Amino acid sequence: MKINPVVTDHFYTAHTSFIVDFKFNNNITILIGDSGEGKSAVFGFIQECMAVDPKLVCFNYLDKQKNIYEEISRLKNKLIVIDNADILLDEKARKFISLDDKNQYLIIGRDPSNLFATTDNLFELVTEKKEEIIVFKLEPFF
Numbered sequence: 001m002k003i004n005p006v007v008t009d010h011f012y013t014a015h016t017s018f019i020v021d022f023k024f025n026n027n028i029t030i031l032i033g034d035s036g037e038g039k040s041a042v043f044g045f046i047q048e049c050m051a052v053d054p055k056l057v058c059f060n061y062l063d064k065q066k067n068i069y070e071e072i073s074r075l076k077n078k079l080i081v082i083d084n085a086d087i088l089l090d091e092k093a094r095k096f097i098s099l100d101d102k103n104q105y106l107i108i109g110r111d112p113s114n115l116f117a118t119t120d121n122l123f124e125l126v127t128e129k130k131e132e133i134i135v136f137k138l139e140p141f142f
Contacts, residue, residue, distance in 0.1 A: 003026060003027040003028070003101070004025070004026070004027065005024045005025070005026065005027055005104050006027055006077070006101065006102065006103065006104050007055055007077060007078065007079045007103065007104040008024065008055070008079055008104065009023065009024050009025070010022070010023050010024065011024070011046070011079065011106075013045055013046065013048075013049050015045045015048065017132055017133055017134060018041075018045060018133070018134050018135075018136065019133055019134070019135045019136065020042055020045050020046060020136045021135055021136065021137055022106070022136075022137065022138050023137075023138065024104070024106075024138075025120075026120055026121050027100075027101070027104050027105065028097065028098070028104075028105045028107065028115060028117065028121050029105065029106050029107070029121060029123055029138065030107045030109070030112045030115065030117055030121050030122050030123065031106060031107065031108045031109075031123050031124070031125060031138065032109065032110055032112065032122060032123070032124060032141055033110075033124045033125055033141075037124075037125050038125055038127065038136060039083070039108050039125055040060075040083055040084075040108070042108075042125065042136050043058065043060060043081060043083040043108055046058060046081050046106075047060070047081070055077060055078055055079055056078065056079050056081070057072075057075060057078045057079070057080045057081070058080075058081045058082075058083070059071070059080070059081070059082045059083070059088060060082075060083040060084050060088075061083070061084040061087065061088070063088065064087065064088065068082070068088050068089060068090070068093045069090065069092045069093040069096055072093065072096065072097070072100070072103065073096060075102070075103055076102045076103065077102065077103065078103045078104070079103075079104045079105075079106065080103050080104070080105050080106070081105075081106045081107075081108070082105065082106070082107050082108065082109075083108045083109075084108070084109065085107045085108055085109030085111070086109040086110055086111045089107075089109075091114055094113070094114040094115050095114060097115060098114070098115045098116040098117075119140070119141070119142070122140070122141040123138040123139060123140060123141055124138075124139055124140075124141045125137075125138065125139075126138070126139045
């Protein structure tokens with residue numbers, strides 16, 4: 001399923017010696033990959049931006065007790081970033097996300113089921129080293 005981003009087509013933040021430079025071409029971007037690749041570190045860098053970016057909303061394992069469906073169903077015009085999506089998203093939340101045209105999603109996890117995802121939605125994290133800086137980017141997952 002390919003729907004253009006409704007909030008932003010680019011997210012950029014710099015944090016000490018790390019840069020997150022994500023280009024989005026879909027409304028739902030699913031970041032998958034093995035443990036230890038930096039996905040949760042990137043989430044932490046993005047989460048820090050919530051304090052200054054009102055369009056950014058982040059959820060992770062600390063939000064396990066929340067009803068994620070209820071939380072996201074009230075939001076509009078937000079880039080919603082969900083780390084540990086495999087444990088946070090139940091079937092109701094997944095179906096809502098797959099049909100939501102008011103928000104944009106970056107979902108970090110290993111299980112894209114029930115999100116009506118295609119290969120257009122699946123990405124992996126890649127790193128580039130530029131001098132002393134590590135740049136995190138999204139690359140299509142094949």
